[in-house]
Amino acid sequence: MSEQVEELPSSPLGTKEYWDSTYDTELSNYKSDGNIGDIWFGEESIERVLNWMLESDMVNLQSSIIDVGCGNGAFLICLAAEGFTNLLGIDYSQNAIELARAIALEKKLDIKYEPVDLLSEGGKNLIANIYDICHDKGTYDAISLCPEEPQNKRLSYIKAIHSITKENGLFIITSCNWTSEELIGHFKGYFSEVHTIPTPTFMFGGRVGSQISCIVFTKVSR
Numbered sequence: 001m002s003e004q005v006e007e008l009p010s011s012p013l014g015t016k017e018y019w020d021s022t023y024d025t026e027l028s029n030y031k032s033d034g035n036i037g038d039i040w041f042g043e044e045s046i047e048r049v050l051n052w053m054l055e056s057d058m059v060n061l062q063s064s065i066i067d068v069g070c071g072n073g074a075f076l077i078c079l080a081a082e083g084f085t086n087l088l089g090i091d092y093s094q095n096a097i098e099l100a101r102a103i104a105l106e107k108k109l110d111i112k113y114e115p116v117d118l119l120s121e122g123g124k125n126l127i128a129n130i131y132d133i134c135h136d137k138g139t140y141d142a143i144s145l146c147p148e149e150p151q152n153k154r155l156s157y158i159k160a161i162h163s164i165t166k167e168n169g170l171f172i173i174t175s176c177n178w179t180s181e182e183l184i185g186h187f188k189g190y191f192s193e194v195h196t197i198p199t200p201t202f203m204f205g206g207r208v209g210s211q212i213s214c215i216v217f218t219k220v221s222r
Helices: 016-033 043-055 074-081 094-106 139-144 150-164 180-186
Strands: 064-068 086-091 112-115 131-137 165-175 191-196 201-204 207-210 213-219
Touching: 016 094, 043 074, 043 131, 043 165, 043 213, 064 074, 074 086, 074 094, 086 094, 094 112, 131 139, 131 150, 139 150, 139 165, 150 165, 165 191, 180 213
Parallel strands: 064 086, 064 131, 086 112, 131 165
Antiparallel strands: 165 213, 191 213, 201 207
Protein backbone atom coordinates (compact mmCIF):
# COMPACT_ATOMS: atom_id res chain seq x y z
CA MET A 1 0.00 0.00 0.00
CA SER A 2 2.73 2.36 -1.06
CA GLU A 3 0.81 4.79 -3.24
CA GLN A 4 -0.99 7.81 -1.81
CA VAL A 5 -4.67 7.03 -1.34
CA GLU A 6 -7.39 9.66 -1.24
CA GLU A 7 -9.30 8.85 1.93
CA LEU A 8 -13.06 8.52 2.07
CA PRO A 9 -15.17 10.95 4.11
CA SER A 10 -15.55 9.67 7.66
CA SER A 11 -18.87 8.20 8.73
CA PRO A 12 -20.55 6.74 11.83
CA LEU A 13 -20.39 3.41 9.94
CA GLY A 14 -16.68 3.48 10.69
CA THR A 15 -17.19 3.34 14.47
CA LYS A 16 -17.67 0.41 16.83
CA GLU A 17 -20.40 2.33 18.64
CA TYR A 18 -22.52 2.35 15.47
CA TRP A 19 -22.25 -1.40 14.97
CA ASP A 20 -22.78 -2.21 18.64
CA SER A 21 -26.00 -0.20 18.53
CA THR A 22 -27.08 -1.70 15.20
CA TYR A 23 -26.58 -5.29 16.33
CA ASP A 24 -28.16 -4.59 19.71
CA THR A 25 -31.32 -3.66 17.81
CA GLU A 26 -31.03 -6.62 15.42
CA LEU A 27 -30.44 -9.04 18.30
CA SER A 28 -33.53 -7.70 20.06
CA ASN A 29 -35.57 -8.03 16.86
CA TYR A 30 -34.36 -11.59 16.33
CA LYS A 31 -35.36 -12.59 19.85
CA SER A 32 -38.80 -11.06 19.44
CA ASP A 33 -39.77 -12.02 15.88
CA GLY A 34 -37.01 -14.22 14.39
CA ASN A 35 -35.82 -11.58 11.89
CA ILE A 36 -32.07 -12.15 11.34
CA GLY A 37 -31.54 -8.56 10.17
CA ASP A 38 -29.95 -6.97 7.13
CA ILE A 39 -27.71 -8.79 4.67
CA TRP A 40 -25.24 -6.13 3.62
CA PHE A 41 -24.99 -5.65 -0.17
CA GLY A 42 -27.92 -8.09 -0.56
CA GLU A 43 -28.19 -11.86 -0.87
CA GLU A 44 -26.85 -11.73 -4.41
CA SER A 45 -23.48 -10.56 -3.07
CA ILE A 46 -23.24 -13.80 -1.09
CA GLU A 47 -24.39 -15.88 -4.03
CA ARG A 48 -21.67 -14.45 -6.30
CA VAL A 49 -18.88 -15.44 -3.92
CA LEU A 50 -20.46 -18.77 -3.02
CA ASN A 51 -20.92 -19.76 -6.67
CA TRP A 52 -17.29 -18.92 -7.42
CA MET A 53 -16.12 -20.99 -4.45
CA LEU A 54 -18.23 -23.99 -5.45
CA GLU A 55 -16.88 -23.88 -9.00
CA SER A 56 -13.23 -23.20 -8.15
CA ASP A 57 -10.60 -25.93 -7.91
CA MET A 58 -8.82 -23.73 -5.34
CA VAL A 59 -11.56 -24.37 -2.77
CA ASN A 60 -13.02 -27.53 -1.24
CA LEU A 61 -15.61 -28.29 1.41
CA GLN A 62 -12.89 -28.89 4.00
CA SER A 63 -11.14 -25.54 3.41
CA SER A 64 -10.70 -23.56 6.63
CA ILE A 65 -12.63 -20.32 6.21
CA ILE A 66 -12.77 -17.21 8.39
CA ASP A 67 -15.36 -14.50 7.82
CA VAL A 68 -13.93 -11.20 9.07
CA GLY A 69 -16.66 -8.88 10.30
CA CYS A 70 -19.25 -11.65 10.13
CA GLY A 71 -22.18 -9.62 11.44
CA ASN A 72 -25.23 -11.88 11.70
CA GLY A 73 -23.34 -14.77 10.09
CA ALA A 74 -25.40 -14.91 6.90
CA PHE A 75 -22.40 -15.73 4.68
CA LEU A 76 -21.25 -18.66 6.82
CA ILE A 77 -24.81 -19.97 7.10
CA CYS A 78 -24.91 -20.21 3.31
CA LEU A 79 -21.54 -21.99 3.26
CA ALA A 80 -22.68 -24.47 5.89
CA ALA A 81 -25.82 -25.20 3.87
CA GLU A 82 -23.58 -26.15 0.93
CA GLY A 83 -21.54 -28.56 3.05
CA PHE A 84 -18.55 -26.48 4.15
CA THR A 85 -17.44 -27.72 7.56
CA ASN A 86 -14.53 -25.62 8.87
CA LEU A 87 -16.05 -22.22 9.52
CA LEU A 88 -15.24 -19.34 11.88
CA GLY A 89 -16.80 -15.90 12.05
CA ILE A 90 -15.29 -12.99 13.93
CA ASP A 91 -16.60 -9.52 14.67
CA TYR A 92 -15.53 -6.75 17.02
CA SER A 93 -19.14 -6.31 18.13
CA GLN A 94 -20.16 -8.70 20.88
CA ASN A 95 -23.80 -8.08 19.95
CA ALA A 96 -23.13 -9.31 16.40
CA ILE A 97 -21.49 -12.46 17.74
CA GLU A 98 -24.42 -13.16 20.07
CA LEU A 99 -26.83 -12.73 17.16
CA ALA A 100 -24.81 -15.00 14.84
CA ARG A 101 -24.50 -17.66 17.54
CA ALA A 102 -28.24 -17.58 18.23
CA ILE A 103 -29.09 -17.99 14.53
CA ALA A 104 -26.62 -20.85 14.07
CA LEU A 105 -27.95 -22.60 17.17
CA GLU A 106 -31.54 -22.35 15.97
CA LYS A 107 -30.54 -23.73 12.56
CA LYS A 108 -28.45 -26.49 14.22
CA LEU A 109 -25.34 -25.46 12.32
CA ASP A 110 -21.81 -26.12 13.57
CA ILE A 111 -20.28 -22.68 13.02
CA LYS A 112 -17.87 -21.06 15.47
CA TYR A 113 -18.13 -17.36 16.25
CA GLU A 114 -15.71 -15.33 18.35
CA PRO A 115 -15.54 -11.64 19.36
CA VAL A 116 -12.22 -10.44 17.89
CA ASP A 117 -10.96 -7.00 16.91
CA LEU A 118 -8.14 -7.61 14.42
CA LEU A 119 -6.95 -4.03 14.82
CA SER A 120 -6.57 -4.19 18.59
CA GLU A 121 -3.21 -4.93 20.16
CA GLY A 122 -2.87 -8.68 20.03
CA GLY A 123 -6.25 -9.04 18.33
CA LYS A 124 -5.08 -11.49 15.70
CA ASN A 125 -3.40 -13.55 18.43
CA LEU A 126 -6.89 -14.45 19.67
CA ILE A 127 -7.33 -16.50 16.52
CA ALA A 128 -5.73 -19.89 17.08
CA ASN A 129 -5.12 -20.76 13.43
CA ILE A 130 -4.32 -19.53 9.96
CA TYR A 131 -6.84 -20.04 7.21
CA ASP A 132 -7.15 -21.30 3.66
CA ILE A 133 -9.65 -18.55 2.92
CA CYS A 134 -10.26 -15.16 4.54
CA HIS A 135 -13.50 -13.43 3.55
CA ASP A 136 -14.54 -9.81 3.94
CA LYS A 137 -17.82 -8.25 2.87
CA GLY A 138 -17.91 -4.63 3.99
CA THR A 139 -15.42 -4.70 6.87
CA TYR A 140 -12.61 -3.02 4.95
CA ASP A 141 -15.19 -0.47 3.83
CA ALA A 142 -16.14 0.27 7.45
CA ILE A 143 -12.50 0.64 8.47
CA SER A 144 -12.02 3.05 5.57
CA LEU A 145 -14.79 5.26 7.01
CA CYS A 146 -13.25 5.47 10.48
CA PRO A 147 -13.01 9.07 11.71
CA GLU A 148 -9.56 8.47 13.26
CA GLU A 149 -6.45 7.46 11.29
CA PRO A 150 -8.21 5.46 8.56
CA GLN A 151 -5.03 5.00 6.51
CA ASN A 152 -3.11 3.50 9.42
CA LYS A 153 -6.04 1.28 10.32
CA ARG A 154 -6.39 0.07 6.74
CA LEU A 155 -2.71 -0.87 6.68
CA SER A 156 -3.02 -2.62 10.06
CA TYR A 157 -5.99 -4.54 8.70
CA ILE A 158 -4.13 -5.60 5.55
CA LYS A 159 -1.18 -6.81 7.61
CA ALA A 160 -3.48 -8.71 9.97
CA ILE A 161 -5.31 -10.43 7.11
CA HIS A 162 -1.96 -11.34 5.56
CA SER A 163 -0.79 -12.87 8.85
CA ILE A 164 -3.85 -15.12 9.29
CA THR A 165 -3.93 -16.34 5.67
CA LYS A 166 -2.05 -19.53 4.82
CA GLU A 167 0.71 -19.49 2.23
CA ASN A 168 -1.01 -19.63 -1.18
CA GLY A 169 -4.29 -19.03 0.66
CA LEU A 170 -7.10 -16.83 -0.64
CA PHE A 171 -8.52 -13.50 0.47
CA ILE A 172 -11.96 -12.69 -0.97
CA ILE A 173 -13.24 -9.15 -0.54
CA THR A 174 -16.46 -7.40 -1.52
CA SER A 175 -16.49 -3.60 -1.36
CA CYS A 176 -18.93 -0.85 -2.27
CA ASN A 177 -16.51 1.99 -1.50
CA TRP A 178 -13.46 1.05 -3.56
CA THR A 179 -13.11 0.06 -7.20
CA SER A 180 -11.37 -3.17 -8.21
CA GLU A 181 -8.35 -1.17 -9.37
CA GLU A 182 -8.16 0.66 -6.06
CA LEU A 183 -8.40 -2.56 -4.04
CA ILE A 184 -5.65 -4.17 -6.13
CA GLY A 185 -3.47 -1.13 -5.40
CA HIS A 186 -4.25 -1.14 -1.67
CA PHE A 187 -3.35 -4.80 -1.21
CA LYS A 188 -0.33 -4.79 -3.52
CA GLY A 189 2.70 -6.40 -1.91
CA TYR A 190 0.52 -8.47 0.42
CA PHE A 191 -1.92 -10.10 -2.00
CA SER A 192 -2.14 -10.49 -5.77
CA GLU A 193 -5.31 -10.72 -7.83
CA VAL A 194 -6.48 -14.20 -8.87
CA HIS A 195 -9.90 -13.34 -10.21
CA THR A 196 -12.39 -10.49 -10.33
CA ILE A 197 -15.90 -11.79 -9.74
CA PRO A 198 -18.30 -9.98 -12.10
CA THR A 199 -20.78 -7.63 -10.45
CA PRO A 200 -23.68 -5.61 -11.89
CA THR A 201 -22.59 -2.61 -13.93
CA PHE A 202 -24.15 0.72 -14.85
CA MET A 203 -23.45 3.32 -17.50
CA PHE A 204 -23.12 7.03 -16.79
CA GLY A 205 -21.81 9.65 -19.20
CA GLY A 206 -20.83 6.97 -21.68
CA ARG A 207 -18.63 5.14 -19.16
CA VAL A 208 -19.35 1.75 -17.62
CA GLY A 209 -18.81 1.30 -13.87
CA SER A 210 -19.66 -1.07 -11.03
CA GLN A 211 -21.41 -0.24 -7.80
CA ILE A 212 -19.74 -3.19 -6.04
CA SER A 213 -16.26 -4.66 -6.43
CA CYS A 214 -15.51 -8.31 -5.65
CA ILE A 215 -11.98 -9.67 -5.93
CA VAL A 216 -10.27 -12.96 -5.12
CA PHE A 217 -6.66 -12.48 -4.04
CA THR A 218 -3.91 -14.93 -3.20
CA LYS A 219 -1.34 -14.30 -0.47
CA VAL A 220 2.06 -12.95 -1.48
CA SER A 221 5.07 -13.99 0.59
CA ARG A 222 6.95 -11.08 2.17
